[in-house]
Structure formats: C-alpha cells, structure tokens
C-alpha cells in the first residue's frame with residue numbers, strides 16, 4: 001500500500017484515509033492507494049467503509065501537474081466503479097473542498113456527509129477541461145440536468161448547505177466531529193438496512209429533461225464564455241447523460257475529455273492556474289518572513305479609484321477610513337460607494353443588511369490625524385509626482401512608524417515617492433485596475449528599499465481581499481502599462497498606415513480578447529493618456545528619431561474622450577456600450593495620413609495580430625531581461641487578470657511559445673527593419689529563438 005492512502009479498522013468500520021498534502025490531489029500513488037484500500041475493505045468483515053481525508057481538505061481533484069504526462073495505472077474509472085459496486089455502504093466524509101475528481105469520487109460513494117464549511121464542485125471547466133471521471137454523467141442523475149449544467153459549465157462550487165438542499169450531501173455533521181459524524185451515519189445506514197444509492201442507476205431526473213435547457217445554456221455560454229471550448233463539451237456531455245445509457249454517456253465523456261486534455265486551450269488554462277500561484281512567490285524572500293497584521297486600512301482619495309479600493313477591504317470585514325480634502329468630495333465619493341453596493345443588492349447578490357454592514361466599515365475624514373491607527377495607507381490621489389510627494393511626506397509625519405505606505409500609482413517611480421519619507425522600507429506600490437472593486441489584478445510594485453516584511457504583508461492582504469497579486473519592479477508603467485503602451489502605439493501606427501479603427505480591433509477581438517485596443521482606449525478614457533502625454537510635453541519633447549502618432553490627440557482636441565463623452569475612436573449611443581463606426585473619425589485618419597505623407601495600404605488581419613501581439617511580447621521580453629518581472633508566467637497572469645486576455649490564450653508570453661519564438665523573433669526583426677524607431681528586438685527573445693527555447 002502507498003503511504004498516501006491508508007486503510008485502518010475502527011471497530012466494525014473500515015476507514016480509508018487519504019493523506020497527500022497539500023490538497024489531497026489524486027496523484028498516481030493516491031489512485032493506486034484507493035484501489036488497494038477499497039479492495040482490502042471489500043474483502044474484510046467490516047460492515048461499512050468511510051472515505052475521509054487528512055489535512056486541510058477532502059480530495060481537491062486530479063493532480064493537475066499530471067495532465068501533461070501519460071496517465072499511469074490504475075485506470076481510475078475502474079477504481080471508481082469498484083467503490084460504487086461495493087456491496088457494503090461507502091460513506092464519503094467531506095471537509096474543505098471536494099472538487100473535480102474529488103467530488104466525482106464522492107459521487108461514487110453511496111452516501112456523503114459534510115461539515116458546514118465544506119464546498120463541493122466541479123471546476124474542471126476553469127482548466128479548459130470537463131469532469132472526466134463520471135461527473136458529467138452522475139451529477140445530472142443526482143441533482144437534475146439543469147442544476148448540473150449550471151455547476152459544470154460555470155465551475156462554481158456549492159457550499160455545504162446548498163449541496164445538502166440539492167441532494168449532493170446526505171447529512172451535515174458537526175464541524176469538529178467529521179469522522180465521528182460519518183461513523184454514526186454509517187452505523188445508522190447499516191442498522192436501518194437503508195438501500196445503497198448508486199448514482200449511475202438513478203434515471204428519473206435525466207429522463208424527464210426539457211431539451212430547451214441545452215439551447216438556453218449554449219446561448220448563455222456563447223455570451224459569457226466566448227471562444228472557450230470546454231463549456232460546450234460540458235454541455236454535450238450532460239446532454240449525453242440525458243439521452244444515452246450510462247455506459248455510452250461515460251464513453252462520450254471520455255472521448256470529449258481526452259480531446260480537451262490534449263488541447264492548447266486547456267494547456268493554457270492549466271498554465272494560468274500554476275502561474276497565478278507562482279506569481280505570489282518572491283524568489284529572494286526568506287521563507288520565514290512574517291507579514292505584519294493589517295487590521296485597519298486608510299485610503300487617500302474618495303474618487304473612482306479610492307472608493308473602489310475602499311470597497312475591497314470593507315467586503316472582507318476590514319475597517320477602512322477614507323480621507324478627502326473637502327467634505328463635498330468625500331460625500332460624493334462615499335455616495336458612489338453606497339450606490340455601487342445598492343446596485344449589487346438590487347441584483348440579489350447582497351442583502352440590505354450586507355450593504356449596511358459594509359458601509360458601516362467605511363468612514364470618511366478630512367483630517368490626517370485620523371489615520372494614526374492605520375496599519376496600511378493606500379494613496380489614490382491624482383497621478384502627479386509633486387502631489388504624491390507632498391502627500392507621502394504628510395503621511396510619514398502623521399501615521400504610526402510601522403504603518404505601510406502604499407501608492408496606487410500606475411506609472412510613477414515608487415522609489416522617488418519613498419525618498420520623501422523616513423521609512424522607504426515601508427513604502428510600496430499597489431497598482432489597482434479600474435474598476436478597483438471588480439478587477440482581480442493587483443500589481444505590487446517593489447521599490448529598491450521595500451522590505452521583505454512590507455512585501456509579505458502586502459501579498460497577504462492582497463490574498464485576503466481576493467485579488468490576484470503579481471510582484472513587479474519599478475519602471476515607467478511597471479509591467480502591464482509599459483507593455484500596453486507598445487501595443488497602443490502599434491494600434492495607432494496601423495491606423496496611419498492603412499487600417500480603420502474596426503480593422504485594428506476586429507482581429508484582436510476574434511483572437512479572443514475582451515475587446516480590441518481602440519475600443520479599450522475608448523473605455524478607459526482617451527483623455528487619460530492625452531494628459532500624460534501633455535505632461536511630458538509631447539510631441540514637442542520627442543527625442544529625435546522617435547515615432548509619434550497624433551491621431552488620438554486630435555480626437556481628444558475635439559472633446560471626444562471615448563465612452564464617457566459618447567464619442568472617441570467610435571460613436572456610442574446613450575446608454576449603449578456598443579461601438580459604432582464613425583465616418584468623421586475615419587475621414588480624420590485618412591486625412592491625417594495624407595498630411596503626414598504616409599501612403600496607406602491594405603493591411604491583412606494576420607499582420608494586425610502580429611504587430612499587436614509581438615509588440616506586447618517583445619516588450620515583455622525586455623521586462624524579463626531587466627528583471628522588472630520575475631518570470632514570464634507573471635506577465636501572463638497580469639494580462640489575463642488585468643487586460644482582458646482570455647485564459648484560453650494563456651497570456652502573451654504563453655501565446656508566443658505556441659507561435660514559436662523563432663517565428664516571433666523573425667517577424668520582430670522584419671518590423672524593426674521597416675520601422676527601427678518603434679521596434680527594438682529584445683536580446684532575451686533573440687537568445688531563446690536561437691536556442692529553441694521558450695518563455696515558460
């Protein structure tokens with residue numbers, strides 16, 4: 001027997017315990033252990049078997065790191081069939097998270113008991129997969145095809161109470177007494193002679209299916225998961241559960257699972273799963289670095305960013321004090337926060353008591369003295385170095401010595417900001433993305449003097465507020481905006497050279513991005529970049545030989561700042577976010593090119609994709625070369641969680657690996673030859689291309 005699964009006897013009961021830290025994944029040795037232990041249980045004189053897990057969770061699924069390798073024996077489906085076929089009752093005792101293959105194993109047990117804090121789900125779709133161990137065939141039989149479709153296509157887990165109400169869990173047992181509760185349940189089943197439930201044999205719910213649910217779910221998935229293959233395969237499997245005998249449904253599930261497992265989309269989504277976890281690891285941080293406790297937070301500025309940032313803390317129960325310069329601004333900002341919460345409540349996602357509880361955690365002030373208790377202050381004032389320095393000097397003088405001072409800057413030099421304080425070790429950048437209460441990404445900017453403790457504390461609080469944190473270094477724009485700058489420049493050069501706005505955006509949208517670069521600029525507000533460029537004295541201050549396109553400036557000069565003014569690169573009807581082509585802008589572009597003596601040409605969609613994607617990738621390679629990002633996968637996480645790149649592309653650096661770095665490098669060199677001012681091939685890209693390497 002393997003050490004990771006043990007069979008023991010507890011009187012007349014057999015206990016199978018899985019112990020494979022950290023999450024009891026179904027690694028090959030666990031599958032082997034389960035097969036051996038259940039064979040032993042079947043052969044002895046125990047009256048029932050309990051399947052339970054040691055550590056923090058029930059089985060949290062297949063071992064995701066094994067999907068890239070051939071699956072070794074035993075055949076897991078045979079092991080599951082052995083559990084389901086067992087003549088004696090088998091009870092799954094669930095705590096933590098029963099996910100994926102973990103829940104599928106539990107569904108082969110005849111009964112399931114769980115503690116109140118447990119969560120159960122089939123999140124395979126989030127990895128570009130489908131539940132491949134019978135989940136698509138058993139869950140619809142147990143809870144009905146409609147509820148199963150929802151669970152399987154969204155991957156959202158149920159809490160214990162919901163699972164109990166749906167019939168996934170037979171009994172909820174005391175939080176501290178899972179094994180005792182499971183033993184009592186098993187003995188009761190034996191004593192009362194309760195028949196064993198084999199989910200595969202339950203056919204009532206699937207045979208009564210209304211086929212309209214498949215049409216409706218396909219429609220929903222097309223809107224919410226555009227371009228993702230896995231949700232469609234999940235639907236096909238549930239449909240098979242409703243139309244085919246169990247064994248044939250299982251065969252269909254197997255066939256579609258294998259197709260997804262070998263797909264680039266799933267490889268990309270698995271890459272993002274591990275990348276997201278790697279991003280929080282700081283290579284040079286000693287393992288014993290202790291984060292400070294962050295129990296009270298202050299936010300400077302009640303504008304859109306400040307208000308959104310404050311909500312993140314209130315959402316998880318951390319009191320937050322918001323400082324403004326004027327009462328009217330404070331009232332307006334906190335009013336918007338309340339409106340946001342109330343809108344969520346109207347959609348049924350918060351109760352009115354929740355709204356009040358969260359608002360109760362947010363207080364406003366005009367006085368720096370009220371920040372004296374804060375463990376962390378996040379400054380979200382105007383993006384201007386002089387103002388930020390003034391604010392940090394004040395914060396340094398008014399907050400307690402151990403308070404972390406964070407700047408929500410999107411471009412500015414954190415070291416320069418830190419230099420005006422007496423505690424540069426406590427200064428860090430926290431670059432939230434707008435809307436800050438919604439977007440998952442947080443770029444954590446490590447200054448030259450930021451201490452490990454400050455970094456560890458910021459990482460811990462990032463996790464607490466459910467953000468995806470990525471540690472980056474100081475440079476203009478950090479990782480995300482520095483790369484997007486190159487991408488945006490290429491978008492405007494494409495306009496000069498021959499494209500109209502929709503011809504720049506459509507190929508990128510079709511690739512799977514949430515939107516193209518110009519639609520994104522319209523959404524973000526064209527005035528933001530315009531003011532930054534004005535602040536830098538552009539284009540007058542442009543170094544000789546640099547390329548500059550004035551199209552966006554000219555659009556701003558017309559008072560068109562994008563969606564917020566109803567016009568930008570596109571036209572927007574009131575109350576409608578759809579971008580409409582605008583002949584006046586198309587004419588402006590053509591005339592601009594004529595004025596600059598640029599001969600416009602027909603640019604194929606394939607070149608648009610190359611120019612935009614390779615601009616990101618080449619800049620990403622420079623960022624790696626300079627050590628601004630620790631690893632290529634960090635860049636991928638930033639782009640998936642902050643810039644609308646679909647997880648099925650795996651981020652720009654993963655995408656580059658799929659294209660082949662030799663191809664990317666060759667094209668970058670060709671672009672550089674035609675336009676040396678805007679393309680400088682990154683040495684890292686060259687090295688990897690020449691050595692046959694990859695970023696990830």
Ligand code: CAA
Pocket residue numbers: 022023025060061062063064065097099100101102104123124127129130131132133274277278
């Ligand atoms: N396989 C391999 N490693 C896994 C894993 C899995 N299923 N789940 C988690 N891990 C690893 C993580 O990579 C992480 O490793 P490092 O410490 O080296 O970074 C470690 O376990 C801890 O994970 P988290 O940091 O995510 O811990 P958490 O407590 O925040 O969350 C969790 C725990 C909710 C289980 C979360 O890890 C999770 O959602 N895991 C994935 C669950 C999943 O998708 N299961 C389905 C797998 S596919 C499947 O089962 C196919 C099938 O049909 C058979």
